[in-house]
Amino acid sequence: MNIVVCVKHVPKCAEAEIRIDPTGRDIEKHGLVYDINEWDDYAVEEAVRIKEKFGGSVTVVTVGPEEANSTLRKCLARGADNAIRVYDPKLVGSDPYVIAKVLYKVIKNLQFDLVLTGVMAEDDGSATVGPMLAEFLKIPHATMVKKIELKDHKAAIVHRELEGGLMEVVEVKLPALFAIQTGINEPRYVSILGIRRAMQKEIKVLGLKDLSLDESEVGYAGSWTLIDKLFVPPAEKVCQYLKGSPEEVATQILGILKSRGLF
Amino acid sequence: MGGIFVLAEHRQQQLRDVTFEMLTKSRDLADKMNTTLTAVILGKNVKELAKPLTEYADKVLVVEHDLLENFVSDYYQSALVHLIDQEKPLLTMIAHSSIGMELAPRLAAALNIPLATDCIDLTFEDDRLVVTRQIYGGKINARVIVRKADRYIVTARQAAFKAQKPPRPINGQMIEVPYQPPSEEVKKRFLELVTPPPGAVDISSAALVVGIGRGIKDKSNIPMVEELAQMLGGVVGCSRPIVDKGWMPSDRQIGQSGKSIKPKVYLALGISGAFQHLVGMKGAEVVIAVNKDPNAPIFGHADYGVIDDLFKIVPALKKKIAEARGS
Ligand SMILES: Cc1cc2nc3c(=O)[nH]c(=O)nc-3n(C[C@H](O)[C@H](O)[C@H](O)COP(=O)(O)OP(=O)(O)OC[C@H]3O[C@@H](n4cnc5c(N)ncnc54)[C@H](O)[C@@H]3O)c2cc1C
Ligand SMILES: Nc1ncnc2c1ncn2[C@@H]1O[C@H](COP(=O)(O)O)[C@@H](O)[C@H]1O
Secondary structure: EEEEEEOOOOEEEHHHHHHOOOOOOEEEEOOOOOOOOOHHHEEEEHHHHHHHHHEEEEEEEEEHHHHHHHHHHHHHHOOOEEEEOOOHHHHHHHHHHHHHHHHHHOOOOOOEEEEEEEOOOOOOOOHHHHHHHHHHOOOOOOEEEEEEEEOOEEEEEEEEEEEOOOOEEEEEOOEEEEEEEEOOOOOOOOHHHHHHHOOOOOEEEEOHHHOOHHHHOHHHHOEEEEEEEEEEOOOOOOOOOOOOOOHHHHHHHHHHHHOOOOO | OOEEEEEEEEEEEEEOOHHHHHHHHHHHHHHHOOEEEEEEEEEEOOOOHHHHHHHHHOOOEEEHHHHHHHHHHHHHHHHHHHHHHHHHHHHHHHEEEHHHHHHHHHHHHOOOOOEEEEEEEEEOOOEEEEEEEEEEHEEEEEEEEEOOOEEEEEOOOOOOOOOOOOOOOOOOOEOOOOOOOOOOOOOOOEEEEEEOOOOOOOOHHEEEEEEEHHHOOOOOHHHHHHHHHHHHEEEEOHHHHHHHHHOOOOEEOOOOOOOOOOOOOOEEEEEOOOOHHHHHHOOOOOOEEEEEOOOHHHHOOOOOEEEEOOOHHHHHHHHHHHOOOOO
């Protein structure tokens, strides 16, 4: 099984303060901590597990600046064999459509039985790249994949997660693309030592020319969508903040529960 | 100009709520632009199911075929490629659901029609499609301009639009359209739907739910919250990462791919408020959110907020309850 996994290096936003920069079109990236996109972490783990069972190789691909090497190294430490990074300053501003096109140009030249992506990227949350890439590659796909059972090298039975805990089971012929949902496995712990060892592995860097992509096809020029303005989401409810020491806050919470007949 | 298409979504012989949400939004857009609204329904024996759509849409295109009995994106895609090529709608709206997320991006790529996904609002400004979508886990909204084209595809976030009957009777016309199967071999086959096994605890009917998210940090901290819930006669629910890590069974998950709850009070601890979680807690009468990040999106959906460390608030709550009960 030769497996290609698309991974994105993203800022971790859950606990960070996100500020809009002076252009109004982007956020202040300075000071944010970047790491592998959560969904891609599961995708890489799944690929490595399949390789460990059936043999073959795992190649990770990212479109991103040099800093994204740390995400690739994490994947190499986890058991990926090869890493490819695509970068050109002209790629700045690329939307998921352009990213899918760039990934297609890279992957079409590789030997693969499976292509894995995450369901979505934590930052843009568009959930687009996987299925679009499958269309460009002309291979079948399934998204929200929570289980992959390989039947020989020719097909896979996959479980797709639907709404409300419902699962859909489909059979897909290989080569195929699966967009991986979190919880499909438990990503293994990568030790610092492992990452250090991965430092010696080569990361292949490709530019637009290597992929015979024209400037006009990438970045803002090639994108379908362009961010015009960012703003803080308006609150849907007026939130009343409970203030004071934890004890005082606790008393107020119990008061609310009492008023609802719950205490 | 070809009007607006809405792909009606249905499962297990029921139209899904998002169908009516999309129809409501599109009805409004179509009226403003003086164009027609068309609902498209794909399936097997769906004519009866399609009837309510005529109350919203001027036309209801019904495509029936054995191959459309279950959702397989390839069969759906060939039907839509054909319809869009033929009718040339300016806008095709699909739900950002497990169906739409599988279908829409590939359809857009196949037809080379610009796509914007997970939209929470959309308008046409001087012929340009402008959408609002959320980025960075719901912390920021983006006004996004879609590249000018004569056709667009969008996916609409579930529950982003409120379903409402149109301002006037519509009485749309139902039209059967023959199905065009894909010209190439379909390499995907539907096998079955698996319903989740009933869990030991039913969070969907509990009067008090205490929800935990990634802020709980470690499995070993969960008993502390279980105890709190028990003292109050409530149950513990959680966000997705807690289930993903195997710390709680999947029947405790609140949200889009988990359960919907409708308690009198939902106490959310260390949950950021991603929209996939929010849709599951919409039914709560009162939401109290505890989060140490003052900018956590959940505060925009809470009645009461506590900007503090849950590891301080939970013990204080337990202490106060014990005191009140005189033990
Ligand atoms: C198709 C799909 C379906 C999904 N379905 C669901 C679903 O059904 N349910 C669901 O929940 N998610 C679902 N998700 C995932 C969702 O997008 C989010 O990733 C998830 O809800 C985040 O969970 P969280 O809030 O616990 O974690 P995070 O986003 O990591 O947030 C953790 C929060 O804890 C706070 N915190 C940390 N430490 C403390 C402390 N000591 N005290 C107080 N606060 C603290 C942080 O400030 C942060 O706000 C789905 C995603 C996709 C793509
Ligand atoms: N810049 C990128 N480089 C490599 N893979 C990406 C990139 N952006 C998105 N992807 C892949 O596409 C998936 C979905 O991302 P998105 O469509 O942007 O939400 C991610 O989980 C990745 O697997």
